[in-house]
Amino acid sequence: MAMLAVINPHNVSAQQLAQLHRYAGIGFLANLTNALILTLFLWSITDHIRLLLWLATVVAASGARLAYAHAHRRNVRGGLAGGNQSLMMLSLTAINGLVWGSTALFLHPALTEPYQLFLIFMLSITSAGALPLYIAAPATYLLYLSCVLVPMILVLLLGSDSVGYLMALMLVIFSGTLAITAWTMHHGLMESLHKYFGYQSLASVDGLTQLANRRTFDETYRDEWNRAARASLPLSVILIDIDNFKKYNDHYGHQEGDTCLREVANALGRCMRRSGDLVARYGGEEFVVVLYQMTGDEAARYAEQMREAVAGLGLVHERNEAGHVTISLGGATCIPHSRDNPDDLVRAADDALYRAKEAGRDQVCWKSILTT
Numbered sequence: 001m002a003m004l005a006v007i008n009p010h011n012v013s014a015q016q017l018a019q020l021h022r023y024a025g026i027g028f029l030a031n032l033t034n035a036l037i038l039t040l041f042l043w044s045i046t047d048h049i050r051l052l053l054w055l056a057t058v059v060a061a062s063g064a065r066l067a068y069a070h071a072h073r074r075n076v077r078g079g080l081a082g083g084n085q086s087l088m089m090l091s092l093t094a095i096n097g098l099v100w101g102s103t104a105l106f107l108h109p110a111l112t113e114p115y116q117l118f119l120i121f122m123l124s125i126t127s128a129g130a131l132p133l134y135i136a137a138p139a140t141y142l143l144y145l146s147c148v149l150v151p152m153i154l155v156l157l158l159g160s161d162s163v164g165y166l167m168a169l170m171l172v173i174f175s176g177t178l179a180i181t182a183w184t185m186h187h188g189l190m191e192s193l194h195k196y197f198g199y200q201s202l203a204s205v206d207g208l209t210q211l212a213n214r215r216t217f218d219e220t221y222r223d224e225w226n227r228a229a230r231a232s233l234p235l236s237v238i239l240i241d242i243d244n245f246k247k248y249n250d251h252y253g254h255q256e257g258d259t260c261l262r263e264v265a266n267a268l269g270r271c272m273r274r275s276g277d278l279v280a281r282y283g284g285e286e287f288v289v290v291l292y293q294m295t296g297d298e299a300a301r302y303a304e305q306m307r308e309a310v311a312g313l314g315l316v317h318e319r320n321e322a323g324h325v326t327i328s329l330g331g332a333t334c335i336p337h338s339r340d341n342p343d344d345l346v347r348a349a350d351d352a353l354y355r356a357k358e359a360g361r362d363q364v365c366w367k368s369i370l371t372t
């Protein structure tokens, strides 16, 4: 379909999700290392079964998160807004956070003060260490942060001693700082992504009509040609030219001419119903359409629909025979072969367009090329 000069939100969102999955391996290792350090540190003073069970839960939870990220690495097109994916991600994040948060309930009360401080230290490190992994999704990070630290904050507040209150206050300030940092870094990431996709779309779109530009056509056409050649499937090119457009400009002025070009471009764009089809501004008042996997007859019918769609706009053009704006279309179809020259198909469409003009304009002419 025609490409528009707006940033495709799916591109940005897909990149966010890809970013989130990309660092899952590092997250897994960091989580495991922290859990091992805590286990070793508390080994001599805590019940071994309890510690080992907790360690196994850490491995299972972060392993599930890693496996999920791995399975969905290649499937990020729906982006972060991709319903079930997001829900699953949030659940796994919450479980991972709660595995750490639970230590406030089943480890902390049985520990003496220096070990309690060490546990709080480890929880802080774990929550801060996860920050770079969640830059793409700060809300998910906030969930993780809450699951890791809120249980400990509550336990400290309920403990009714002044040092505990102070520690709880410090943890709240610490969490707030992490949350602000996450949102600031997220803002930076989003700015870069928007800039990147903004530049990408500006470079591929025609400024006046918002259709794909000639460069995009050239690149896409080669790809489509190779794809059709590999699959031995038909490929069609249609060249479209507005009739007597010089007279339109001369009569109504260049600015009205620009408006007319935009109207025609929109009408052509609306005719593109399959996601792989491309309509582009070929140059001046000419447009080009590439249709994949359609027989010559089907593509010619498609071209006829485009002609009718533009005529149906009813844009007054007193200097044109029909009294309104019309287009002439020349199309060609072939089953490409890798040894053929892709330019031949465009040339054949151009010949057909010439015939359409010669035959009186406002019509479709077709040429089927048989390759050997």
Ligand SMILES: Nc1nc2c(ncn2[C@@H]2O[C@H](COP(=O)(O)OP(=O)(O)OP(=O)(O)O)[C@@H](O)[C@H]2O)c(=O)[nH]1
Binding pocket: 208, 241, 242, 243, 244, 245, 246, 247, 249, 253, 254, 255, 256, 257, 258, 261, 283, 284, 285, 357, 361
């Ligand atoms: N307003 C406007 N006019 C353009 C633009 N690009 C090309 N044109 C005009 O399009 C006209 C093309 O004229 P010609 O190539 O003579 O063709 P035509 O008048 O359409 O005649 P036929 O093709 O034989 O029907 C020229 O007057 C160009 O100046 C543009 O971006 N805006």
